[in-house]
Amino acid sequence: MxxxxxxxxxxxxxxxxxxxxAAGELAGRAITALxxxxxxPPAPVTGRVASQSLALxxxxxxxTGALIGAGHDVIYHLAAVVSGQAEAEFDLGMAVNLDGARxxxxxxxxxxxxxxxxxxxxxTSSIAVYGGELPEPIPDWAGLTPTNSYGAQKAAGELxxxxxxxxxxxxxxxxxxxxxxxxxxxxxxxxxxxxxSIFREPxxxxxxxxxxxxxxxxxxxxxxxxxENLVHAATIPDExxxxxxxxxxxxxxxxxxxxxxxxxxVAGDAPCELxxxxxxxxxxxxxxxxxxxxxxxxxxELGFVADASFEDNIRYFLExxxxxxxx
Amino acid sequence: MxxxxxxxxxxxxxxxxxxxxAAGELAGRAITALxxxxxxPPAPVTGRVASQSLALxxxxxxxTGALIGAGHDVIYHLAAVVSGQAEAEFDLGMAVNLDGARxxxxxxxxxxxxxxxxxxxxxTSSIAVYGGELPEPIPDWAGLTPTNSYGAQKAAGELxxxxxxxxxxxxxxxxxxxxxxxxxxxxxxxxxxxxxSIFREPxxxxxxxxxxxxxxxxxxxxxxxxxENLVHAATIPDExxxxxxxxxxxxxxxxxxxxxxxxxxVAGDAPCELxxxxxxxxxxxxxxxxxxxxxxxxxxELGFVADASFEDNIRYFLExxxxxxxx
Numbered sequence: 117m118x119x120x121x122x123x124x125x126x127x128x129x130x131x132x133x134x135x136x137x138a139a140g141e142l143a144g145r146a147i148t149a150l151x152x153x154x155x156x157p158p159a160p161v162t163g164r165v166a167s168q169s170l171a172l173x174x175x176x177x178x179x180t181g182a183l184i185g186a187g188h189d190v191i192y193h194l195a196a197v198v199s200g201q202a203e204a205e206f207d208l209g210m211a212v213n214l215d216g217a218r219x220x221x222x223x224x225x226x227x228x229x230x231x232x233x234x235x236x237x238x239x240t241s242s243i244a245v246y247g248g249e250l251p252e253p254i255p256d257w258a259g260l261t262p263t264n265s266y267g268a269q270k271a272a273g274e275l276x277x278x279x280x281x282x283x284x285x286x287x288x289x290x291x292x293x294x295x296x297x298x299x300x301x302x303x304x305x306x307x308x309x310x311x312x313s314i315f316r317e318p319x320x321x322x323x324x325x326x327x328x329x330x331x332x333x334x335x336x337x338x339x340x341x342x343x344e345n346l347v348h349a350a351t352i353p354d355e356x357x358x359x360x361x362x363x364x365x366x367x368x369x370x371x372x373x374x375x376x377x378x379x380x381x382v383a384g385d386a387p388c389e390l391x392x393x394x395x396x397x398x399x400x401x402x403x404x405x406x407x408x409x410x411x412x413x414x415x416x417e418l419g420f421v422a423d424a425s426f427e428d429n430i431r432y433f434l435e436x437x438x439x440x441x442x443x
Numbered sequence: 444m445x446x447x448x449x450x451x452x453x454x455x456x457x458x459x460x461x462x463x464x465a466a467g468e469l470a471g472r473a474i475t476a477l478x479x480x481x482x483x484p485p486a487p488v489t490g491r492v493a494s495q496s497l498a499l500x501x502x503x504x505x506x507t508g509a510l511i512g513a514g515h516d517v518i519y520h521l522a523a524v525v526s527g528q529a530e531a532e533f534d535l536g537m538a539v540n541l542d543g544a545r546x547x548x549x550x551x552x553x554x555x556x557x558x559x560x561x562x563x564x565x566x567t568s569s570i571a572v573y574g575g576e577l578p579e580p581i582p583d584w585a586g587l588t589p590t591n592s593y594g595a596q597k598a599a600g601e602l603x604x605x606x607x608x609x610x611x612x613x614x615x616x617x618x619x620x621x622x623x624x625x626x627x628x629x630x631x632x633x634x635x636x637x638x639x640s641i642f643r644e645p646x647x648x649x650x651x652x653x654x655x656x657x658x659x660x661x662x663x664x665x666x667x668x669x670x671e672n673l674v675h676a677a678t679i680p681d682e683x684x685x686x687x688x689x690x691x692x693x694x695x696x697x698x699x700x701x702x703x704x705x706x707x708x709v710a711g712d713a714p715c716e717l718x719x720x721x722x723x724x725x726x727x728x729x730x731x732x733x734x735x736x737x738x739x740x741x742x743x744e745l746g747f748v749a750d751a752s753f754e755d756n757i758r759y760f761l762e763x764x765x766x767x768x769x770x
Contacts (some may be wrong), residue, residue: 269606
């Protein structure tokens with residue numbers, strides 16, 4: 117089993133790489149190669165298998181085709197320009213999120229044609245594909261009504277992936293990720309960045325700004341559960357997956373104020389007092405268009421998982437991202 | 444009012460051009476220029492305003508930008524590779540239906556930036572964006588679950604048009620056309636071609652093959668009502684149209700066998716006897732994935748229209764497409 121992670125330098129890519137390297141197998145088959153690609157060569161990971169790292173700009177169609185053409189069985193395509201940046205830099209978002217995805221899919225198609233295989237492509241989409249007037253909880257068959265450029269580009273990517281799959285060019289699986297919290301690392305240009313930073317920074321003694329009211333309510337998943345779901349996606353037989361290639365991952369609906377109280381129960385008062393509440397109309401204009409309640413019936417049926425409570429998300433962050441670094 | 448029709452050589456493009464030339468106005472403003480573009484320069488039309496014709500290949504980004512950049516207030520984008528051909532020639536479908544649409548939208552964006560305007564772009568999408576498991580009648584907020592490449596490409600075009608509109612680059616309006624029947628002209632590579640030819644050819648004394656059972660049921664609109672809807676789309680104020688840029692046009696659900704009986708009531712037994720019933724699994728594999736029942740509540744609210752009965756579709760064809768030619 118040869119595995120390629122495009123976007124392997126991102127926080128999900130790195131966690132997924134470490135998880136796969138530690139297990140040494142995916143979908144019951146030994147991993148013989150684990151390749152990480154990103155704009156800069158990602159940090160290598162080791163375990164039962166060692167990774168190799170490469171630089172790749174997916175807006176370069178030829179380079180993307182050449183890298184994928186080297187041969188892979190499962191391609192995780194996690195690379196994207198995040199929501200806030202795709203909104204501010206429209207053409208960059210189109211080039212990376214739409215054209216870049218197409219280059220990946222075309223690369224997999226060419227690889228499949230050359231090898232007589234049907235490479236599996238696991239594509240991270242987003243709940244940003246949902247927007248506007250939809251019934252809540254959002255059923256599996258609603259959708260693709262994005263209200264920002266990131267969501268529109270992800271939705272168009274889903275459509276292409278589904279059609280490439282239907283044509284037999286590849287075996288595509290798109291997962292609509294909830295907002296991931298608590299994301300480790302630094303704040304980024306995602307409009308959702310604060311949904312991690314108001315926990316991550318205070319849990320490390322640093323202040324953070326919350327740009328929405330405590331009543332803002334949204335749909336969340338921990339990095340740990342997200343990684344388990346990314347791995348699980350590769351294990352589901354094609355015939356079980358069926359013709360609808362994209363599905364909304366399970367998550368939990370949380371109110372920001374309640375999430376802060378969950379942090380208080382796990383970590384005490386001090387972190388909560390480091391949050392400054394200061395509303396930002398630009399961020400609100402994006403995130404208020406997002407949805408808070410989904411009914412991910414299909415994903416649950418296929419064995420994907422959510423977190424039990426936001427306290428768990430706090431604990432996972434402390435266990436996975438803070439304690440290892442301080443040892 | 445400067446109007447451009449891309450796909451102006453097709454049957455809808457030609458009918459729309461004649462309708463606009465005869466009226467001399469659109470949305471209450473006098474038409475000062477009517478430009479028709481297609482792969483080959485379209486037949487010119489005359490009336491209160493005369494058209495000019497140009498050759499344009501929308502897969503050529505620079506040529507598309509140059510033509511649109513010449514200045515237009517309303518751009519009808521009707522050009523497409525039809526469903527059967529998009530299925531058989533995947534890369535051509537992607538190049539014309541997806542990249543070509545993007546070239547048109549980019550051209551309008553550049554025009555708007557140069558003129559300080561927000562060009563109106565009216566884009567013909569299709570009920571082929573619907574497929575798979577959906578509630579029926581399909582509500583306005585369902586959708587974008589295509590089961591063929593044509594539908595996937597139209598759906599991706601809708602997503603781009605909506606996002607370009609939201610960004611203020613243009614004023615986009617996408618209409619999901621029902622299957623148009625009775626379409627004049629020759630059979631084409633659309634999988635739906637028979638849904639016109641089994642009436643059109645027999646009404647002119649020629650035989651035709653029906654590749655599905657009489658029980659096949661689908662969603663239809665006459666060319667005459669379609670043109671009224673294409674004109675109507677330009678008259679709706681932006682604030683009335685709202686943030687969801689695509690809508691399903693009204694239509695009627697008809698069973699093929701009942702449509703043949705409607706032809707019998709209008710034109711007698713002779714045409715019906717010219718239909719040979721011979722099922723074609725390749726065509727069925729596409730059209731059986733299409734939907735028959737929609738609830739186009741939003742379109743009806745905005746004043747779009749359907750036909751009263753399929754007898755009307757038969758009469759419109761005789762009046763609009765047969766009698767003029769024989770005079």
